[in-house]
Amino acid sequence: MTSRAAHWDRIFSTSEDETLGWYENYPEQTLELLQSVPKESKNRVFLSGAGTSTLVQNLLDDGHELVINDISQQALDKTASNIKASQDQVCWLNQDIGLPIDGSFEKVDLWLDRAVLHFLTQREQIEQYVLNVRQCLKPDGYLMLAEFAENGAEKCAGLPVHRYSLNLMQQYFGQDFELIKTFNYDYVAPHGGTRPYIYALFQYRP
Numbered sequence: 001m002t003s004r005a006a007h008w009d010r011i012f013s014t015s016e017d018e019t020l021g022w023y024e025n026y027p028e029q030t031l032e033l034l035q036s037v038p039k040e041s042k043n044r045v046f047l048s049g050a051g052t053s054t055l056v057q058n059l060l061d062d063g064h065e066l067v068i069n070d071i072s073q074q075a076l077d078k079t080a081s082n083i084k085a086s087q088d089q090v091c092w093l094n095q096d097i098g099l100p101i102d103g104s105f106e107k108v109d110l111w112l113d114r115a116v117l118h119f120l121t122q123r124e125q126i127e128q129y130v131l132n133v134r135q136c137l138k139p140d141g142y143l144m145l146a147e148f149a150e151n152g153a154e155k156c157a158g159l160p161v162h163r164y165s166l167n168l169m170q171q172y173f174g175q176d177f178e179l180i181k182t183f184n185y186d187y188v189a190p191h192g193g194t195r196p197y198i199y200a201l202f203q204y205r206p
């Protein structure tokens with residue numbers, strides 16, 4: 001196990017979900033942004049670092065099939081015991097998303113990332129992440145990113161983060177990712193601090 005995976009395992013095994021600095025009782029902004037994705041285009045969804053997000057059950061309840069990835073096996077185990085899903089609705093992956101991923105699963109219609117990409121701080125990790133998205137996403141599929149904004153915190157979960165503007169997202173992902181919608185949102189953590197995020201939805205047009 002890498003030290004990064006151990007770090008996240010420690011967090012998920014010692015904290016109640018509701019106390020985590022990114023916890024959402026209802027993932028309103030993500031679900032709002034997904035309203036812009038045509039229904040027939042979002043039935044297979046890749047979650048790049050699902051954690052223990054309540055979004056997983058929302059997506060399952062909407063009938064989507066999920067590829068649920070996380071670097072933390074603890075997070076995956078917790079999520080597996082929390083959700084109600086049919087066996088063929090979920091595929092599990094325990095991979096570092098900044099490394100080449102085993103793409104042996106069927107391509108997806110939507111790649112969803114809330115507060116995962118910003119933990120990749122090395123250029124080569126980010127470039128590999130972009131390659132992973134390109135490899136896993138169907139042409140005309142959608143990419144949703146929600147990351148710490150440029151005026152956001154410099155650290156989260158004890159780790160440094162790479163903060164994003166829309167311009168920076170576009171520089172990394174390139175012209176094949178056409179902007180559909182973007183907005184800024186000030187998330188308020190359970191302990192009260194405000195965390196400015198940027199949300200953006202792109203369509204992949206290779």
Ligand SMILES: C[S@@+](CC[C@H](N)C(=O)[O-])C[C@H]1O[C@@H](n2cnc3c(N)ncnc32)[C@H](O)[C@@H]1O
Nearest residue numbers: 008022049050051053070071072096097114115
């Ligand atoms: C701040 S949490 C966000 C979790 C979830 N997306 C949410 O919105 O509640 C970051 C998540 O990304 C996972 N993670 C961090 N670095 C990762 C990496 N390199 N590859 C895959 N998952 C990673 C962590 O284990 C954790 O579950």
